[in-house]
Amino acid sequence: MIKKIIPAVVGLSLLAGCGSNTENKVSIEPKATKVDKAHLYYNGDIIPMSTLQPSTVEAVVEQQGKIVYVGNLAKAKDQFSNIEHVDLQGRTLLPGFIDPHSHFGMVSNTMGQVDLNPPPVGTISSIEQMLAALKAYKAENNIAEGEWIYGWGYDESQLTDKRHPNKLELDEALPNNPVYIQHTSGHMGVANSLALEKMQVSAATKNPEGGMIGRLPNSNEPNGLVQETAMYPFVGHMLQVLNSKQAEFFEQTQDFYAAKGITTAQDGMTDREAIRFFQSQADQGKLKIDLVSLAGFSELESNLKDASLKFKDYKNGFKVQGTKIIADGSPQGKTAYFTQPYLTKVEGCQTDCKGLPSLSQDTLNDLFKLAYKADNQLFIHANGDASIDMIIKAHEVASKALKQPVDKNRRTVVIHSQFVRPDQLETFKKYNIEPSFFTNHAYFWGDVHVENLGKQRANFLSPIVSADKLGLKYTNHSDAMVTPVDPLFTVWSAVNRLSRSGKIIGAEQQASPYQALQAITSHAAYQLFEEDSKGTLEVGKAADFVVLDKNPLTVKPMQIRDIKVVQTIKNGKPIYQINSKATDATQ
Incomplete structure (x- = not known):
């Protein structure tokens, strides 16, 4: 469990780093009053992230939540x-991590589900172990007959069976409970017979547009696997069932993010009910970190007409930044x-199996036109290059129809952009479209x-160097x-691009x-139109800091994932700190 924060400012620790000539002057009263007490951070590698090349500074001062x-x-x-002096004792201070x-x-919600992840995230390596975990969860939690049971994180590519489980196996383990287990990709899942029946999926049910229902051999009978749009009813119902526990897990989830050095988190696709819940928590003063949500595209038209829904503006630490569109599926799920x-x-x-677009080109075009007309920022999920072609086309169609420049400062974000082609990256630059990469795939599914795709495509996944x-x-x-919430692991995966097999x-x-x-500081702030308030250590910006026990710029690349978050500070106030013997360094 994550340790609760003690309020005292504690002493922290440093490694030798780069020299610096970066300095920001301050235009405030030169001598702070007792009420306006400031905190001086020094004696560590302080990396402002405000320069094109690595640099450090000697000191940062925080006052009233600002730098x-x-x-x-x-x-x-x-x-x-x-002023209160905070001796970093050789440790490293960076801007707080922004979750892109x-x-x-x-x-x-996973805190109310069965963990079916394979190593190193979980322990499930076979269908037999998966079924045993589901049965044990029911027994340990005294779940009554007829109640839904959910699991998350299974990955058939990492099972000894090398296949998805089917409804018959789930039926045998839990015959009297509707069961739905989510694939690690989030783009498919498997339901047992009771769950299929409750969601009205049968042999007579046709594949929905942009989705696929798996079938038993030589039969139209569903085998339990539902992919892409076919899984939407199951996920939607799951969220309804688990929503009642949101408040119970809300603080715990914030602590989980804060322990990873994150001061701004994202909810990557949020329906209206969840938006209302998040705003209610924010209005009650329950946010320790900033929370940014992306509204679902199925509600785009009604969201834009709702005067009560203000995009891009924080209210008590929560905002809805823009709209999330899903354009295709997952590469590991094919x-x-x-x-x-x-x-x-x-x-x-x-034959000619190229995956599935989640939307038609015409539908995508219409969504872009609707959003661009309202100056609504779009975040589009796209992994494959064909879906990225569709996005570029929709961008061009909408820009032309609205008589807007193709390079207008919209900051449209293509989430994942995993298998973007070099020519598409050049178009991104030309059209002011930004990619949000996913290098963790190199480790978890690189092999x-x-x-599935061959070395040439695989080796260009999430191409940070080319984008830079x-x-x-x-x-x-x-x-x-x-993949797990862990910005330092994400840094490690980007630097090393090492697969499970090495x-x-x-x-x-x-x-x-x-x-x-x-990619998790200054650029992340830019993509959210927050570069003037976050992402770097500069005067006037929020005092959002993360303190690390080692410097990611100076340790050996393979050691980056072993770096520990010592302390996370939001608006000048500690919201997480490691259980440490460090003492108060106030002078």
């Missing part, structure tokens, strides 16, 4: 008299949409991508619950540690 000084230590001591894309609500086919067998497809050369302000995310997936795209840090 009021960045620069020389002696000048800071001279300028402020009523995860699913805060779903992370919270539902991402490509211009070239998968190299391995795709369930439910016989699978090589098998073009001057794109890319980000890099966890997509939790697809192979490097695309050495040419191995990012520098600084590039990887930009």
Whole structure:
């Protein structure tokens, strides 16, 4: 469990780092009063993330939740008299991490589900273990007959069985409970017979547009697997069932994010009921971190007509930034949409299997026109290059129809952009579209991508180096619950691009540690139109800090994932700190 924060400002620790000539002056009263007591952070590697190349500064001063000084230590001591000194003791201070894309609500909901993840996240390596875990969960939680049971995180590619479970196996384990288990990708799942019956899926049910219902051999009878749009009824019902526990897990989920150094989190696709819940928590003063949500595209038209829904503006630490569209599926689940086919067998497809677009081109065009007309920022999920082609086309169609420049400062974000082509990256730059990458895939499914897509496509997944050369302000995310919330692991995966088997997936795209840090600090702020208030250590910005026990820029690349978050500070106030023997360093 995450430790509760003690209110005292504690002493922290440093490694030797880069020299710096970065300094921000401050235009406030030169001597702070007792009421306006300031905190001076010094004696550590303070990395402002405000320069194109790595640099450090000697001191940062926080006052009333804002950064009021960045620069020389002696000048800071001279300028402020009523000040509390915080000795970093050699540790590293960075801007608080900004989560470019995860699913805060779903992370919270997993706390009421069975963990079916394979190692190293979980312990499930076979269907037999999965079924045993589901049965044990029912017994341990005294779940009555007839109540829904949910699991999350299974990954058939990591099971010894090398296949999805089916409804018959789930029926045998839990015959009297409706069961739905979510794939780790979040783009498919498996239901047992009772769950299929309750969601009215039968042999007579046709595949929905953009989705697929798995069938038993030589039969139209569902086998339990539902992919993409076919899973929507199951996920929607799951959220209704679990919504009653949202308040119970809300604080715990915030603590979970804060423990990873995150001061701004994202809920990557939020329905209106969840938006109302998040805002109610914010209005009650329950937010420790900032929370940004993306409204679902199915409600786009009604959302834009609702005067009570204000996009892009924080209210008590919560805001709805824009709209999330799902354009295709997952590459490891073989539902991402490509211009070239998968190299391995795709369930439910016989020939020329290229995955599934979730929407038609016409529908995507209409959504873009609707959003762009209202200046509503779009965040579009797209993994395969064919779906990215569709997005570029929709962008062009909407811009032309509305007589808007194609490079208008909309900051449309293509979430994942995993298998974007080099020519598409150039178009992103030309059209002011930004990618949010997902380098964790190199570790979790890099070997699978090589098998399914071939080395050339796999090696160019989430190409941070190429994006950086073009001057794109890319980000890099966890997509939790697809992979764990852990920004430092995300940095590690971007720098090393190492697979589970120890192979490097695309050495040419191995990012520098600084590039990887930009993707969760300064660039992440930019994509959310918050570059004036967050993402770097500069005067006037929020005093959102993370303190690490080691410097990601100076440790060996393979050691980055072992770095610990010592303390997380939001608006000048500690919201997490590691259980440490450090003592108060106030002078």
